[in-house]
Amino acid sequence: MRIAIIGAGVAGLTSAMLLRGSGHQVTVYERATELAEVGAGIQLGPNGVRVLRAAGLDAALRETCVATTSLEGRQWDTGELVYEMRYGDESQARYGAPYYVCHRAVLQNLLREQVGDDRIVLSREVVDITQDDSGVYITFADRSTATADLVIGADGIRSKVREIVSGYERPAYSGMSAFRGNIPAERVGAGDLGAAMVKWWGPVPTHHMVMYRLSDDSVNFVAVVPDEEWTSDSWVTPADPDDVRTRFAGFVEPVQSLLDGVDTVYRWALHDRDVERGWSNGRTVLVGDSCHAMLPFLAQGAVQAIESAAVLARCLSAVPDEVGLTEALKAYEETRFDRVAQVHATCRQHGLFSSATDPDFVDQLYHYDADTAPIDFGVTR
Ligand SMILES: Cc1cc2nc3c(=O)[nH]c(=O)nc-3n(C[C@H](O)[C@H](O)[C@H](O)COP(=O)(O)OP(=O)(O)OC[C@H]3O[C@@H](n4cnc5c(N)ncnc54)[C@H](O)[C@@H]3O)c2cc1C
Numbered sequence: 001m002r003i004a005i006i007g008a009g010v011a012g013l014t015s016a017m018l019l020r021g022s023g024h025q026v027t028v029y030e031r032a033t034e035l036a037e038v039g040a041g042i043q044l045g046p047n048g049v050r051v052l053r054a055a056g057l058d059a060a061l062r063e064t065c066v067a068t069t070s071l072e073g074r075q076w077d078t079g080e081l082v083y084e085m086r087y088g089d090e091s092q093a094r095y096g097a098p099y100y101v102c103h104r105a106v107l108q109n110l111l112r113e114q115v116g117d118d119r120i121v122l123s124r125e126v127v128d129i130t131q132d133d134s135g136v137y138i139t140f141a142d143r144s145t146a147t148a149d150l151v152i153g154a155d156g157i158r159s160k161v162r163e164i165v166s167g168y169e170r171p172a173y174s175g176m177s178a179f180r181g182n183i184p185a186e187r188v189g190a191g192d193l194g195a196a197m198v199k200w201w202g203p204v205p206t207h208h209m210v211m212y213r214l215s216d217d218s219v220n221f222v223a224v225v226p227d228e229e230w231t232s233d234s235w236v237t238p239a240d241p242d243d244v245r246t247r248f249a250g251f252v253e254p255v256q257s258l259l260d261g262v263d264t265v266y267r268w269a270l271h272d273r274d275v276e277r278g279w280s281n282g283r284t285v286l287v288g289d290s291c292h293a294m295l296p297f298l299a300q301g302a303v304q305a306i307e308s309a310a311v312l313a314r315c316l317s318a319v320p321d322e323v324g325l326t327e328a329l330k331a332y333e334e335t336r337f338d339r340v341a342q343v344h345a346t347c348r349q350h351g352l353f354s355s356a357t358d359p360d361f362v363d364q365l366y367h368y369d370a371d372t373a374p375i376d377f378g379v380t381r
Contacts, residue, residue: 001025001319004138004148006126006161008035011288011305012154013111017055018313020115028115029138029146031125031155035112037104038236038266040180041212041220043068043197044102046087046095046366048303051310052110053097054371060110065100066213069195076202079252085362088195095366101197103182103214107302126155129164129284136283150325151284152312154305157271159290165281171271173230174295176206178268179223179244185213187261193219193254200251209248209255221258222296223248230269239267270295272348275341280329287312292340295347298365304340310370311335315377323377331377339368 001024005012008030020026044052044065052061069088074081087099112120125141129151138146153161157171197212209223225247241262248259272295279286288305315332319325343365 001149001316002147003027003150003152003316004029004136004146005152005154006138007153007155007159007288007290008032008108008112008120009154009156009288009305010107010111010302011290011309012152013108013115014051014306014309015152015154015287015312016119017111017114018309019316020119021055022313022317024316026115026119027146027148028120029124029126029140030120030122031141033123035108035120035122037108038180039182039264040104040222040266041101041182041214042104042107042302043212043299044100044107045300045303046091046097046099047368047370048306049097049100050095051306051370056114057110061100061102064106064110065102066195066215067098068101068197068212071197071199073199073201076200076208076251076255082201091366094363101212101214101220103218103220126160129161131283149283150316153284153286153290154288155290157273157289157293159286161284162286162290165284165286166276166278169273171273171293174270174272175226175228176224176270176295177227177230178270178296179225179239179247179265180221180268181241181244181262181265182214182218182220183258183261183263185215185217185219187219187257200255202248202251207247209251211255211258219258224270227269235269235271237267239265241265272344275337275344277333277337279333280326283325285312285329285332292336292344294340294344297347298343300343300347300365304343307368307370308332308336308340311373311375314371315375318375318377327377331375335373335375339373 003024003026005028008028016026016028071085073083091099127141128139130137136148136151200209202208206226211221214220245259273293279291287308312332315328319328
């Protein structure tokens with residue numbers, strides 16, 4: 001099939017890698033003029049790593065990522081250890097893959113190399129899509145056009161493709177925003193941090209900070225604060241480092257010395273959207289944040305996008321020999337819906353705070369195998 005993928009984020013590039021691997025003719029259209037990720041880290045739980053390893057990225061991930069040893073939950077004012085989740089060798093033994101963290105640009109580059117730059121077209125912003133029985137017709141902002149047998153909308157939480165497929169609904173503001181930044185490791189005594197992630201729980205659960213080492217030289221932090229309103233038009237704004245220092249004054253070390261070392265900070269308004277049915281319409285289908293944007297408290301948004309991309313690729317590999325395109329797209333949604341709805345709901349209930357101590361939840365989260373999850377092509381929904 002000729003498949004046009006809209007958006008070169010984790011969802012789009014993973015879909016492109018997997019679909020290309022199964023023989024489809026894939027083109028990724030991205031509105032940005034260059035592929036550059038935000039200067040932030042990303043956690044890749046074992047349920048996502050397993051998919052990437054099976055796609056041939058095992059050695060590359062091992063070389064470029066940090067294998068996290070544990071997640072420690074600590075009190076902001078005393079440093080007391082509230083819980084500890086063991087990853088490291090335990091993750092490999094229990095879930096069949098490590099828990100990795102890396103810079104977002106590292107993951108983007110690995111995926112992009114697999115897809116091939118010749119399959120990625122930059123500076124193409126989709127503004128319209130029409131379709132009939134024989135194809136899908138895409139119009140870009142520069143008036144150029146493209147034709148495909150299938151369009152995959154991997155264009156994020158404010159998806160234009162979603163708007164065209166099922167109508168526009170505003171994403172919901174969570175009442176929280178997140179400061180994000182990276183700092184040279186020597187400024188926080190990264191030796192002490194080792195390869196652990198630490199989550200410092202503030203006076204209220206909506207006020208917390210996660211930090212982890214991205215490499216020998218760099219530590220990443222995400223610092224969440226309650227904010228009743230978000231008044232800026234933009235969802236990402238440059239922030240004043242003094243602002244994050246003030247909001248986290250009183251947190252124990254190494255939080256203070258980390259924030260003292262911060263030069264550049266950005267701030268994200270945290271949004272999500274209800275997970276709703278209707279991921280496909282004719283020859284158009286959604287994947288990733290465009291259909292299941294979630295709050296970041298389980299560090300699973302991109303990982304769920306990887307899982308969805310894997311199931312979508314499996315469903316499409318059955319077309320046309322076993323089933324038609326419509327059935328394949330319905331089976332994809334059916335296979336994924338309950339899974340992402342559960343993860344999404346847990347993020348809204350504030351994720352790991354309540355669930356970290358629930359081994360059943362954690363096992364269910366990380367055991368899920370997108371490469372073997374049963375697919376029922378008989379669904380008629
Ligand atoms: C603070 C924070 C921390 C997070 N941490 C983690 C984590 O540790 N682990 C994790 O798994 N997830 C994490 N997430 C969630 C994760 O970032 C998202 O779920 C993931 O990036 C979604 O990927 P995507 O490819 O669906 O969308 P996006 O990354 O938004 O990519 C969409 C792409 O489509 C392009 N595009 C948009 N519109 C158009 C158009 N009209 N035409 C052409 N191109 C278009 C965009 O330019 C972009 O490149 C975090 C999120 C936040 C806010």
